[in-house]
Amino acid sequence: MLLAAPLTLLALFFLLPLLTVFGQSFAAPDGPLGTYARVAGDSALRYSLIYTFQTAAIVTLAALVLSYPVAFLISRAQGRWLVIGMVLVLVPFWTSAVIRSYAWLVLLQRRGVVNEIMLALGLIDRPLRLANTDLGTHVAMVQIMLPFMILPLLSAMRGIDPSMLRAAAILGANPWRQFVNVYLPLSTPGVGAGCVLVFISTLGFYITPALLGGSSPMIAVAIEQQVSRLLDWPLASALATVLLVLTCALFMLYERLNRRLAGAGEGR
Amino acid sequence: MNGAATTPVWRILSAGIALLAVLVLIYLVLPTLVIVPLSFSSDTFLKFPPSGFSTRWYESFAASTDYQLAILNSLKIGVPAALVATVFGVMAALAVVRGAVPFRRTLAALIIAPLILPQIILAIGLFPLMAKVGLIGTYPGIVLAHAVVTMPLVFITVSAALRNYAPTYELAAMTLGANPWRTFRHVTFPMIRPGVIVGFIFALTFSFDELILAMFLTSPTTRTVPRLLWEQLNFQMTPIIAAATVVLLTATIALLCLAAIAGAGARRRMGRPAEGVNG
Amino acid sequence: MNDMSSSQALGTFPDTSRTRGARVEFDRVSKDYGELTVLHETSLTIEAGEFFALIGPSGSGKSTLLGVLAGFVPPSYGAVKVDGTDIVAVPPYRRNIGMVFQNYALFPHMSVAENIGFPLKMRGCGKGEIAERVKKALAMVRLEALGERRPAQLSGGQQQRVALARAAVYDPRLLLMDEPLGALDKNLREEMQDEIKRFQRAFGATVIYVTHDQQEAAFLADRLAVMRGGMLEQIGTPRQLYEMPGTHFVASFLGEASLLPVAEIVERHGREVTVRTQGGLVLRALAPSRVSERRAVCLRPENIAIGASARERDNHFLGVVEEAVFTTGTLRYRVRLPGTDGALTVRVPSHPGIELLPPGASVDIGWDATMAVTIAEE
Numbered sequence: 001m002l003l004a005a006p007l008t009l010l011a012l013f014f015l016l017p018l019l020t021v022f023g024q025s026f027a028a029p030d031g032p033l034g035t036y037a038r039v040a041g042d043s044a045l046r047y048s049l050i051y052t053f054q055t056a057a058i059v060t061l062a063a064l065v066l067s068y069p070v071a072f073l074i075s076r077a078q079g080r081w082l083v084i085g086m087v088l089v090l091v092p093f094w095t096s097a098v099i100r101s102y103a104w105l106v107l108l109q110r111r112g113v114v115n116e117i118m119l120a121l122g123l124i125d126r127p128l129r130l131a132n133t134d135l136g137t138h139v140a141m142v143q144i145m146l147p148f149m150i151l152p153l154l155s156a157m158r159g160i161d162p163s164m165l166r167a168a169a170i171l172g173a174n175p176w177r178q179f180v181n182v183y184l185p186l187s188t189p190g191v192g193a194g195c196v197l198v199f200i201s202t203l204g205f206y207i208t209p210a211l212l213g214g215s216s217p218m219i220a221v222a223i224e225q226q227v228s229r230l231l232d233w234p235l236a237s238a239l240a241t242v243l244l245v246l247t248c249a250l251f252m253l254y255e256r257l258n259r260r261l262a263g264a265g266e267g268r
Numbered sequence: 269m270n271g272a273a274t275t276p277v278w279r280i281l282s283a284g285i286a287l288l289a290v291l292v293l294i295y296l297v298l299p300t301l302v303i304v305p306l307s308f309s310s311d312t313f314l315k316f317p318p319s320g321f322s323t324r325w326y327e328s329f330a331a332s333t334d335y336q337l338a339i340l341n342s343l344k345i346g347v348p349a350a351l352v353a354t355v356f357g358v359m360a361a362l363a364v365v366r367g368a369v370p371f372r373r374t375l376a377a378l379i380i381a382p383l384i385l386p387q388i389i390l391a392i393g394l395f396p397l398m399a400k401v402g403l404i405g406t407y408p409g410i411v412l413a414h415a416v417v418t419m420p421l422v423f424i425t426v427s428a429a430l431r432n433y434a435p436t437y438e439l440a441a442m443t444l445g446a447n448p449w450r451t452f453r454h455v456t457f458p459m460i461r462p463g464v465i466v467g468f469i470f471a472l473t474f475s476f477d478e479l480i481l482a483m484f485l486t487s488p489t490t491r492t493v494p495r496l497l498w499e500q501l502n503f504q505m506t507p508i509i510a511a512a513t514v515v516l517l518t519a520t521i522a523l524l525c526l527a528a529i530a531g532a533g534a535r536r537r538m539g540r541p542a543e544g545v546n547g
Numbered sequence: 548m549n550d551m552s553s554s555q556a557l558g559t560f561p562d563t564s565r566t567r568g569a570r571v572e573f574d575r576v577s578k579d580y581g582e583l584t585v586l587h588e589t590s591l592t593i594e595a596g597e598f599f600a601l602i603g604p605s606g607s608g609k610s611t612l613l614g615v616l617a618g619f620v621p622p623s624y625g626a627v628k629v630d631g632t633d634i635v636a637v638p639p640y641r642r643n644i645g646m647v648f649q650n651y652a653l654f655p656h657m658s659v660a661e662n663i664g665f666p667l668k669m670r671g672c673g674k675g676e677i678a679e680r681v682k683k684a685l686a687m688v689r690l691e692a693l694g695e696r697r698p699a700q701l702s703g704g705q706q707q708r709v710a711l712a713r714a715a716v717y718d719p720r721l722l723l724m725d726e727p728l729g730a731l732d733k734n735l736r737e738e739m740q741d742e743i744k745r746f747q748r749a750f751g752a753t754v755i756y757v758t759h760d761q762q763e764a765a766f767l768a769d770r771l772a773v774m775r776g777g778m779l780e781q782i783g784t785p786r787q788l789y790e791m792p793g794t795h796f797v798a799s800f801l802g803e804a805s806l807l808p809v810a811e812i813v814e815r816h817g818r819e820v821t822v823r824t825q826g827g828l829v830l831r832a833l834a835p836s837r838v839s840e841r842r843a844v845c846l847r848p849e850n851i852a853i854g855a856s857a858r859e860r861d862n863h864f865l866g867v868v869e870e871a872v873f874t875t876g877t878l879r880y881r882v883r884l885p886g887t888d889g890a891l892t893v894r895v896p897s898h899p900g901i902e903l904l905p906p907g908a909s910v911d912i913g914w915d916a917t918m919a920v921t922i923a924e925e
């Protein structure tokens with residue numbers, strides 16, 4: 001049976017660890033739900049959860065707004081321009097997040113590139129604080145997430161039959177209505193996929209927020225801190241379980257939505 | 269929206285959209301490139317603009333035993349992990365796309381899940397398990413962990429390759445007397461080979477870049493390049509990191525070029541599917 | 548063209564008295580893509596209310612010509628006039644032209660009713676009016692019960708009808724169809740041809756219809772144009788084009804034709820000529836115009852008589868049967884004439900009282916001068 005080997009690998013090194021996390025989260029000295037009570041009672045951790053959600057929402061929205069025109073442009077491109085567009089998206093996609101976050105640190109730190117340039121131009125007379133701010137971290141996270149939004153949008157847009165827009169035009173729709181009534185609805189599967197991907201990835205984002213900081217640690221950073229600084233495995237596991245449940249719920253919601261959209265048509 | 273006659277308003281608007289798209293592309297690509305000039309700095313500190321040009325940081329990078337060890341480790345971990353991921357990913361894709369398995373969609377979602385779930389969850393779940401069986405800090409431990417999270421990449425590319433052509437070829441091979449193994453060996457594999465190669469390269473790239481699992485599961489003697497970079501980042505900010513980063517960036521781009529070439533070969537071959545049948 | 552936005556002007560669906568077709572003029576229109584000219588300077592006038600078909604092999608520029616008229620393809624040169632007004636600068640969504648696309652281009656995310664209502668919505672009609680007119684349009688194409696379905700849930704023929712209803716619901720005076728039946732199987736195609744013909748009679752719009760099926764074009768169109776390599780090869784009624792083809796290309800694109808290359812023109816008398824073929828046969832044929840360019844005699848298989856009756860014809864020869872087959876309704880022969888390379892195709896109606904001649908048999912074949920026509924070879 002072909003599936004036996006891959007499923008064994010998954011069971012041992014994926015499902016079993018997840019069960020372990022789940023089990024650990026109840027292994028507190030103060031009763032099985034003790035760790036969850038501590039998460040709920042700790043205002044810093046509570047805020048970290050809320051902050052993570054807010055950040056994921058902001059990053060997703062910003063990435064969507066910025067990615068849509070880019071994906072549209074590339075989906076229309078041909079020949080050399082298509083290749084250039086794809087390279088500009090794919091190379092960052094495959095470049096290590098460590099490297100890209102490091103670049104942002106170099107740009108945003110107190111004596112970083114952005115401050116030095118603005119000082120040299122006389123725009124400011126003292127370096128601004130850019131790293132360790134929500135704005136700086138968000139700008140960096142959006143940039144790192146952009147390919148995860150652009151690629152699903154692109155795949156949806158390349159699947160849109162150009163004769164759909166021609167049909168809309170000849171039926172009397174001006175460019176705005178061609179977009180709102182035809183193009184946008186036909187690209188929604190890509191919008192959905194991109195938003196879910198970016199939202200989930202941002203929920204579990206570690207590297208960039210750990211390096212650049214912000215007004216609160218993201219959940220993934222909080223989990224790592226619990227383990228490596230406080231050696232509080234049960235609490236880390238409880239946070240990880242929360243993150244796991246949220247991620248799974250979102251993913252399942254998305255799958256269901258996707259299936260309904262697929263069932264509703266796309267019959268070409 | 270379709271190159272036909274339009275009114276000036278729409279022309280201005282679409283020019284504006286194109287301009288916005290170009291600005292976003294610059295935002296996507298440019299920040300990473302600031303590292304390149306900094307890596308050729310002659311300063312001891314990260315300073316912009318650099319006060320002089322030198323290759324001293326590349327020299328220190330080349331001379332650093334830490335980096336040599338880390339690069340070796342990254343290879344020792346990435347190659348076997350990508351191989352395991354490729355073999356298992358191909359098997360999973362064959363079973364899910366071509367086989368008659370129940371709960372096909374759920375199964376596919378399960379196989380892809382390790383790529384989507386935040387790695388920190390897997391890391392803190394794997395750590396105590398591997399500690400129990402003494403795998404922490406060993407090569408097999410991190411190799412297996414990376415194999416699990418990169419198998420989805422192979423699964424995705426190979427599934428796409430399999431969906432690209434109808435199963436008729438395989439049925440034909442069977443009517444001609446090929447058993448399942450020979451059908452795979454002589455028909456299926458030649459048709460999906462580019463997808464397999466691209467999947468392997470993606471898995472390799474992913475393992476080279478992966479930080480979180482490496483942070484938890486490797487030791488100072490088995491640590492990978494991203495982990496070394498990360499540790500250095502948190503202590504010092506000398507341009508040696510910039511030099512290391514540029515080298516890594518170049519390696520990543522080289523790998524992706526390979527993947528692109530493999531993919532282009534695939535498209536050429538798929539133009540003449542009969543070739544796949546003949547061998 | 549400019550009264551499209553007022554909903555009162557749209558009228559009701561089958562009201563022929565108010566919806567008269569538009570007159571279309573292509574004036575020296577050409578289209579280049581870089582170095583490649585896909586449409587050479589083309590002038591063509593299509594009369595109001597006419598059913599005009601464009602036929603030609605794939606890649607000959609039919610869709611390009613239609614696209615220029617619809618506004619999707621900006622012409623490199625020339626003017627396109629509808630009722631005397633140049634519309635080249637008008638965007639497609641203001642042209643008020645109806646169009647049926649080859650793959651229908653029904654919006655997959657909208658129901659059938661929403662698809663048909665879409666152009667009305669774009670024209671600012673109210674909800675009630677849209678509902679009412681969509682209902683009428685659905686009745687017109689006999690799909691009353693399917694308004695809530697998605698296009699993907701319909702059969703090919705049903706999708707085709709929805710596309711027709713959508714293109715006609717706003718009463719355009721000009722309706723374009725680009726291979727609308729190309730995706731249907733043969734029986735359905737014939738059924739839909741009847742339907743389209745009825746539809747146009749009731750509707751009164753000018754129709755420009757692209758197809759590569761010559762039978763379909765001949766059945767539907769008042770006039771048709773044969774396109775080849777980005778040029779109009781010949782324009783005329785279906786009968787003119789079939790019976791008096793100007794070129795070898797037109798002759799063989801519309802039905803079957805046998806050609807006898809001409810070596811010299813022996814004599815001319817009025818519309819008729821006497822020629823000597825390259826095989827040395829002397830025969831009489833029609834010569835519509837410009838005899839000097841005419842390099843071959845074209846014969847339709849059903850015009851050639853075989854057997855005893857052939858001896859009374861203007862042109863009469865003794866040939867040898869090379870091949871004989873029965874196809875439904877007819878006996879089809881290939882007959883070689885003395886001194887010629889190729890063979891003539893002959894078709895005669897089949898019935899139980901007729902013998903199928905064996906290959907190798909000698910037969911009389913013949914035809915009248917008015918049944919053969921000289922054409923430009925190449």
Ligand SMILES: Nc1ncnc2c1ncn2[C@@H]1O[C@H](COP(=O)(O)OP(=O)(O)O)[C@@H](O)[C@H]1O
Nearest residue numbers: 580583585603604605606607608609610611612
């Ligand atoms: N956007 C384009 N760029 C370059 N060539 C094109 C383009 N669109 C059509 N063509 C070429 O124009 C020619 C005519 O195409 P078309 O009008 O679609 O032919 P038809 O409809 O008769 O099959 C073809 O050779 C086609 O390849």
Ligand SMILES: [Mg+2]
Nearest residue numbers: 606609610725
């Ligand atoms: Mg065409």
